Amino acid sequence: MNLERLPNEEKLTLCRKYYLGGFAFLPFLWLVNVVWFFREAFIKPAYTEQLQIKTYVQRSAVGLLLWVAVLTTWITIFQHFRAQWGEVGDSLSFTIPRGTP
Amino acid sequence: VPILMKLKNGSSRVAGVLAVQPTSNPPEGFSPHTSCPNENTGVYSETYGPSYAHCNVTMWNPLGTGISYEEFDFPIFSVKDDNDTEVIRRCYMEHNRAVNGSTPQYPLCAMQLMSHMAAVTDTATCMRRNAPTFSLAPDGVCDPLGDANIWASTKPLNSSTKGHKDGVSVVIAATKLDSRSFFFDVAPGADSAATGLVALLAAASALHNATAELNRTILYTFFNGETFDYIGSSRMVYDMAKNDFTVDLDNIHSILEVGQVALGPDSRLWLHSDPVSKRNSSVNVETLVSNLQAAAAGLNLSLGEPNVTQPLPPSSFQRFLLERPIPGVVIENHQTSFTNKYYQSMFDNAEYLKLNYPPNLTPEEQLELVTDSAKALTEVATTVARGLYLQAGGELAQMSRIQADSELVSKMLYTFLVRVNNSWFDQLVKSDWTGVLSELMLYEINTSERKVKTTEPALMVQCILANLTGSIANITEGNCQDKKMDKDENMNKDIYSYLWVQGPVRPNSTERDSFCVRSLVRQSKALSPAFELSEYTSKNYSTWAESRWSAIKGRIFLVASHDLEMLTLGVGVGVLLMSLLLTYIVSSKADILFSSGREPTNATY
Numbered sequence: 001m002n003l004e005r006l007p008n009e010e011k012l013t014l015c016r017k018y019y020l021g022g023f024a025f026l027p028f029l030w031l032v033n034v035v036w037f038f039r040e041a042f043i044k045p046a047y048t049e050q051l052q053i054k055t056y057v058q059r060s061a062v063g064l065l066l067w068v069a070v071l072t073t074w075i076t077i078f079q080h081f082r083a084q085w086g087e088v089g090d091s092l093s094f095t096i097p098r099g100t101p
Numbered sequence: 102v103p104i105l106m107k108l109k110n111g112s113s114r115v116a117g118v119l120a121v122q123p124t125s126n127p128p129e130g131f132s133p134h135t136s137c138p139n140e141n142t143g144v145y146s147e148t149y150g151p152s153y154a155h156c157n158v159t160m161w162n163p164l165g166t167g168i169s170y171e172e173f174d175f176p177i178f179s180v181k182d183d184n185d186t187e188v189i190r191r192c193y194m195e196h197n198r199a200v201n202g203s204t205p206q207y208p209l210c211a212m213q214l215m216s217h218m219a220a221v222t223d224t225a226t227c228m229r230r231n232a233p234t235f236s237l238a239p240d241g242v243c244d245p246l247g248d249a250n251i252w253a254s255t256k257p258l259n260s261s262t263k264g265h266k267d268g269v270s271v272v273i274a275a276t277k278l279d280s281r282s283f284f285f286d287v288a289p290g291a292d293s294a295a296t297g298l299v300a301l302l303a304a305a306s307a308l309h310n311a312t313a314e315l316n317r318t319i320l321y322t323f324f325n326g327e328t329f330d331y332i333g334s335s336r337m338v339y340d341m342a343k344n345d346f347t348v349d350l351d352n353i354h355s356i357l358e359v360g361q362v363a364l365g366p367d368s369r370l371w372l373h374s375d376p377v378s379k380r381n382s383s384v385n386v387e388t389l390v391s392n393l394q395a396a397a398a399g400l401n402l403s404l405g406e407p408n409v410t411q412p413l414p415p416s417s418f419q420r421f422l423l424e425r426p427i428p429g430v431v432i433e434n435h436q437t438s439f440t441n442k443y444y445q446s447m448f449d450n451a452e453y454l455k456l457n458y459p460p461n462l463t464p465e466e467q468l469e470l471v472t473d474s475a476k477a478l479t480e481v482a483t484t485v486a487r488g489l490y491l492q493a494g495g496e497l498a499q500m501s502r503i504q505a506d507s508e509l510v511s512k513m514l515y516t517f518l519v520r521v522n523n524s525w526f527d528q529l530v531k532s533d534w535t536g537v538l539s540e541l542m543l544y545e546i547n548t549s550e551r552k553v554k555t556t557e558p559a560l561m562v563q564c565i566l567a568n569l570t571g572s573i574a575n576i577t578e579g580n581c582q583d584k585k586m587d588k589d590e591n592m593n594k595d596i597y598s599y600l601w602v603q604g605p606v607r608p609n610s611t612e613r614d615s616f617c618v619r620s621l622v623r624q625s626k627a628l629s630p631a632f633e634l635s636e637y638t639s640k641n642y643s644t645w646a647e648s649r650w651s652a653i654k655g656r657i658f659l660v661a662s663h664d665l666e667m668l669t670l671g672v673g674v675g676v677l678l679m680s681l682l683l684t685y686i687v688s689s690k691a692d693i694l695f696s697s698g699r700e701p702t703n704a705t706y
Contacts, residue, residue, distance in 0.1 A: 087229065096230055098219040098242060 003040060011040060012049040019056040027067035030060035109173055117214040118177040119655070121186055122287075126452055130442030133283040136165035138445075142330040142643060144419040145412050150377040153412035159437050161414055162444050169283050169445070176216040178655055179284040179447075192657055207662030214655040219243070220648030225637040227646060246645045247628035248325040249559045250333045251278075253305070253566055253621050254347075255312035255319045255493075260623060261595040264344035270317040271348055272493050274485070275334070275358045275417050276301045277327035278558055282447040289450040291518050292434075292441045296454070296478060297359040298323065298562065299513045303482035303505040306569040308490060311503055316494030317354055321570075323562050324417050325627040328445060330643035333627035334417035338424055339642075340625070350421075355389050355492060356429030358418045359485055361441055363434055363454055364477040368402040370484075371436045375413050378426040386428045389492055393430065396487030396500065400480045407436045414439075432485070451518040458519065468515050468523050475511035482510060513565065521561070528605045529568045531560075563622055567600045571620025574599070581617035598622055 003011060015037050022030035034057055041054040082089040083101040090096060108115050137156035145154040152158070180186055192210040199205050220227035220243035227243040258266065276297040280290025289295070305321050312319060326332025340346040362370060372393060374386045390406065397404045413419055416431045434440055443449040454474050458467040482505035490503055512525045574581070581601045597619050604614040631642035638644065687694065 086226070090226075090229060090233060093233070096233065099217055099221065101221045101226075 003036070008047055008049045011037075012052055015040075015053050015056045019060055022060060022063060027064055030064040030067075033057060033060040034064060105168060105173075105177075106171075108175075109171065115175050117175050117212065119189070119212065119214070120177060120179045121182050122179055122447070124182060126443065126448040126450070130164045131446050131448055132162055132164040132166065132442070132444045133169040134162060134165050134281075134445035135167045135170060136160055136162045138162055138165075138328075138415040139330050141640070142335070142420075143413075143415060144375070144422040145377075149423075150375075150412060153376070159409070159411045159414075161439055163438050164442060165444065169281070176214045177284075178214055178216075179287060189657055192659075196659065207665070208659040210657060211660040212655060212657045215651075216653045217651050218648040219650065220646070224644045224646045227648065228637050241649060243646045243648045245628060245632040246326060246329055246332060246643075246647055247626070247632070248279075248333070248556055249624040250325050250337060250627045251323040251559055251563045251566060252337075252623055252625060253321045253570055255308065255315070255570075255621070257596045257621060258318070258347050259595050260347045263346060265349045265351055266347070269348060269352050270354045271320045271352050272317050272354050272489060273320045273322055273356045273421075274301060274304070274489055275322045275324060275356060276360075277325070277333070277417060278323045278562055279325050279328055279333075280449070281328045281445050282449075284447060287447040288445075289447070289518055290445070291449045291451060291454045292361045292363045293444055293449055295514065295517045296361060296363045296481075299510055299517065300362050300478055300482040300485055301359050302513060302562070302565055302569060303479065303510045304486035304489065305566060306509060307483065307486040307503050307505040309570050311490060311495070311499070312493070315490070317492075319489050319493050320348070321566070322417075323559075323566075325559055326629075326643070327417055329645040330629075331417060331420050332629045332643045332645070334420040335642050336627050336630060337625060338420045339630040339633075342424055346625070350425050350427075353421070353425075353427055355385075356418050356421055356427055357389065357393075357485070357489060357492065358416050358429065358431040359481075360414065360416055360431050360433040361435070361439070362432060362478070362481045363441075363474070364402060364481065365434060365440060368477065368480075369434075369436075370397075370402060370404050370481065371433050372404055372406050373411075373413050373416075373431040373433055374406070374429065375418075375422055376410050377412075378422060378428075381426050384426050384428045386430065389428055389430050389488075392491035393432075393484065393488040395497060396491060397484045399501075400484055401477070402480050402484065404432075404484070405436075409437065411437065432481075451514075454514075454518070456514060456518060458515075464520060464523060467519070468512055468525060469508070471507050471511040472514075475514055476507050478514070479505045479507040479510045509569075516561075524606075526561075526565075528603060529564050530603050531564060531600055559624070563624065564600065564602070567598070567618050567620040567622045568602065570622065571600070571618045574617045574619040576617050578615070578617070596621070 006014070015033060018029050018033040018036075022028075022033065037053055037057050041050060041057040044050065078092070082093065085092075105118075108118060138161060140155050144150070147154065180189075189212070196208065196210040197205050219240075220230075224243070224245075228245075231241045231243065254271075258269070277294055278298050280288045280294045282288040301321060301323070308319065322334075322337065324331075324333035324337070327334060337346065338350070341348065341350045364370070372390055374390070378384045379386055394404055413422075413431055414433055414435075418429045418431055421427055421429070441449065441453075443453055456472050456474055458470060458472070462470065483503065486503050486505055487500050490500060491497065512523075516523060516526045578601055581599045584597070584599045598621070600618045600620065600622075602616055602618050604616050606613050629643040629645070631637060631639040631644045636642070636644075
């Protein structure tokens with residue numbers, strides 16, 4: 001979808017929908033928000049709705065970074081320690097690799 | 102062995118080992134098993150004879166290195182020394198050998214050994230992963246070790262009524278029928294298992310006609326899986342204690358176990374007994390010992406009791422003692438430590454037993470040849486048979502008519518240790534079974550996949566025992582398969598078992614005269630009680646399991662140098678970039694390159 005053709009109010013509602021949707025444990029919506037609306041929020045010359053779009057993009061970026069941090073930490077810990085957790089590790093896993101502990 | 106341990110410790114640089122089997126047994130002996138076999142599942146522990154536990158008094162297997170139980174991160178394959186091995190040697194000589202101190206040049210010879218194993222860590226982990234919590238269609242990763250015990254009684258016993266049988270007094274004659282080695286599938290077990298097995302089978306044959314009038318019943322039991330912490334005997338004792346077997350522990354009068362009985366140059370056998378239970382005055386081992394001494398009178402061997410107070414050697418009898426103090430004796434060819442230099446290794450084979458068949462004989466002639474080792478083993482079998490006869494209430498005067506057949510012993514030794522595919526065994530085999538047995542039969546207890554599958558050694562013993570102790574029943578194949586004497590009779594199928602046997606080849610044709618053998622031979626499940634109770638970390642029962650594996654194979658090939666590989670990759674990447682660049686240039690100048698010279702304005706659509 002080409003944002004060029006949309007009127008500014010619709011750009012704002014779209015940005016707001018993606019922002020609110022990301023709170024439903026959907027960090028990819030925030031990623032899309034940041035990437036898609038970056039040009040609109042920071043590079044284009046100012047228009048009335050741009051301030052609001054800018055805040056949405058900033059908050060989406062913060063939420064995204066938080067998610068990335070949490071997921072990276074958990075994945076690292078799990079991959080490293082799953083073997084040592086024995087039964088707990090196995091009950092948390094969906095597929096367990098064969099031939100390695 | 103020190104080489105293997107060194108390889109194990111430097112294992113990041115070792116990817117695999119290929120070992121060539123030597124053509125003759127190493128004279129200094131080799132045993133990859135532990136030096137104190139089955140020390141944690143025997144009867145001696147902190148609560149029973151603690152001074153005898155963990156081989157404190159006698160180290161049974163002093164040559165044992167324990168490498169069968171070490172974990173190696175790389176595959177170790179064993180090959181025979183034949184044409185394929187020559188190819189491997191030649192490949193190395195031509196390509197990998199350093200000449201005059203310089204490093205060998207590419208292309209080099211490389212080998213790939215594939216033996217992927219699915220299971221890891223320990224039995225509890227892999228049994229848990231057999232049935233994971235979220236799974237669509239789980240593939241198991243390991244199976245418990247299990248097979249079948251074979252047992253037979255001399256008098257008919259109703260096997261559908263389990264538990265104690267009033268008035269039945271049983272003498273158990275036990276032996277084991279499995280062995281192992283460091284490598285998979287090369288486990289002949291000649292002294293450790295085959296001698297005892299053949300001796301007991303020959304004794305059963307010798308006693309065949311003499312047992313009807315005896316007071317007590319003799320129960321021949323052939324246990325499977327004894328090498329791995331007494332799988333078969335612990336299961337049978339468990340079944341007896343739970344009243345899930347034809348007789349129970351109170352029916353047992355005494356136990357005679359036949360262990361490793363290959364006779365050495367002094368022709369002596371030793372009668373081992375348990376010092377702890379003997380202190381109990383109700384346990385009468387002296388009668389059994391004196392019966393055996395009487396049985397050996399006049400034969401070419403001598404029996405003695407060890408003059409040291411020492412515990413029982415590793416034997417199935419120990420599992421019975423865990424439940425009840427029963428009088429019993431284990432017959433072995435060693436007074437203290439094993440005389441078998443190749444215990445549980447691939448060298449415990451026909452050559453070790455000196456079964457020397459001259460190579461110029463045909464297989465049929467070899468089958469008929471009675472070697473000296475076979476004659477010696479026949480004396481042992483006769484002793485066992487007479488001893489059992491006396492112990493079961495037979496009279497001394499009648500004893501001398503019991504004699505084991507040396508030709509039978511020789512044929513059985515040939516079948517188990519040299520070649521299964523011979524005319525004697527072919528006649529005894531079940532007729533829907535031919536083609537299943539492979540050429541050289543080797544022991545090793547096999548795995549079960551939740552339902553116990555009986556593998557070839559146990560089936561072989563079952564067929565042989567049925568033919569030796571059963572009688573021919575003159576009935577049709579249909580009735581034989583249905584287990585009845587004629588089509589109206591129903592009561593005997595819990596007592597007798599029927600086997601439709603292939604029979605001898607008719608002269609001048611390929612047809613066989615098949616017939617039905619009715620006998621008292623049965624199978625019983627040999628799966629460790631730990632798996633029945635799902636106690637995978639049990640300390641009392643064997644918890645051995647075997648990993649599932651995909652195809653085991655190896656191959657050799659020549660491998661190119663690293664520089665050549667990088668060059669090929671570089672050229673490929675270069676071609677890719679060039680083509681991208683070219684495409685970009687062409688597409689940006691497309692209007693210049695592809696203009697046809699005409700004005701494109703008046704095009705009508």
